[in-house]
Amino acid sequence: DDDQHVKDEL
Amino acid sequence: MNIFRLAGDMTHLASVLVLLLKIHTIKSCAGISLKTQELFAIVFASRYLDIFTDFISLYNTLMKLIFLGSSFSIVWYIRRHKLVRRSYDKDQDTFRHYFLLLPCFILALLINEKFTFKEVMWTFSLYLEAVAILPQLVLLQRTKNIDNLTGQYVFLLGAYRGLYILNWIYRYFTEPHYVHWIPWISGLVQTLLYADFFYYYFESWKNNKKLQLPA
Numbered sequence: 001d002d003d004q005h006v007k008d009e010l
Numbered sequence: 011m012n013i014f015r016l017a018g019d020m021t022h023l024a025s026v027l028v029l030l031l032k033i034h035t036i037k038s039c040a041g042i043s044l045k046t047q048e049l050f051a052i053v054f055a056s057r058y059l060d061i062f063t064d065f066i067s068l069y070n071t072l073m074k075l076i077f078l079g080s081s082f083s084i085v086w087y088i089r090r091h092k093l094v095r096r097s098y099d100k101d102q103d104t105f106r107h108y109f110l111l112l113p114c115f116i117l118a119l120l121i122n123e124k125f126t127f128k129e130v131m132w133t134f135s136l137y138l139e140a141v142a143i144l145p146q147l148v149l150l151q152r153t154k155n156i157d158n159l160t161g162q163y164v165f166l167l168g169a170y171r172g173l174y175i176l177n178w179i180y181r182y183f184t185e186p187h188y189v190h191w192i193p194w195i196s197g198l199v200q201t202l203l204y205a206d207f208f209y210y211y212f213e214s215w216k217n218n219k220k221l222q223l224p225a
Contacts (some may be wrong), residue, residue: 006190007132009174010019010073010167 011069012180018173019073026080027073032159033087034058039096041153041160044088045107051081052111053142059128080139102152105165114138123192136193140200141157143167147207151223161221165211175201 033039058074065071087094118134146164149157174197181188207223214221 005061006188006193007064008070009015009177009193010021010069010077 012177012184013174014177014180016169017179021034021173021209022075022170023076025163025170026077026084028159028163028166029084030080032157032163033084033091033094034157035092037093039088039094040097041101041149041156042088042098042163043086043105043146044098044100044101045103047081049107049110049138049142049145051085053135053139054081055079056138057133059131059163061185068090088209094222098151099153103145103149105148107145110138110141110144114141114160121192123190123225133192136196140196141203143200143203146205147223150207151225154222156223161211161214164204164207168201168208171197171204 020119029042030046032042034206054074054077057079060209061071061074061078074200088098089095115134118130122130122133143164150164152161175194178190210223211221213219
């Protein structure tokens with residue numbers, strides 16, 4: 001999922 | 011995870027620990043804005059809606075639980091704890107923080123990456139976090155004697171945001187398709203709000219004088 005990867009931040 | 015991101019998370023964690031230390035051991039929340047703490051609790055509650063649905067890493071889940079747990083317990087302490095409550099500067103902490111919630115929510119409805127419930131709530135949490143420090147900064151300006159722990163708490167919070175910007179710059183150059191305008195711009199606004207505080211914090215540190223913000 002391309003737009004998911006910023007969600008690994010807090 | 012890069013070094014800036016880890017350092018940012020650790021500074022954020024340290025800020026929470028400093029605040030808990032002040033509240034739990036000294037039983038004082040003097041100089042701390044309950045309004046800002048309530049906004050932070052709302053920020054984490056709306057951002058971490060994915061905590062039980064999307065597993066990223068054990069680190070990620072643990073940190074989310076820490077930030078959720080600490081923000082709500084800090085609010086509980088200031089509102090409910092017999093001794094801590096007495097030290098709260100209620101008459102100074104007058105920022106109308108509820109007025110920040112609606113504009114942030116409307117902005118999140120209008121400007122988001124995807125119009126879904128979780129995504130809008132996530133975006134709302136970014137906008138709200140950007141301005142959540144305002145009541146605390148106003149309270150600091152009104153406080154005659156800012157104690158060291160309060161100064162360090164706000165400094166660590168600002169440092170955390172600054173390090174996140176370095177993390178985004180690093181990720182932009184090392185990861186493909188890493189462009190996220192919404193967190194970047196709100197993160198930049200959030201960091202800029204600390205600029206004034208940083209200036210006086212370093213001045214007081216350089217001159218070995220007590221921190222005081224001009225009203």
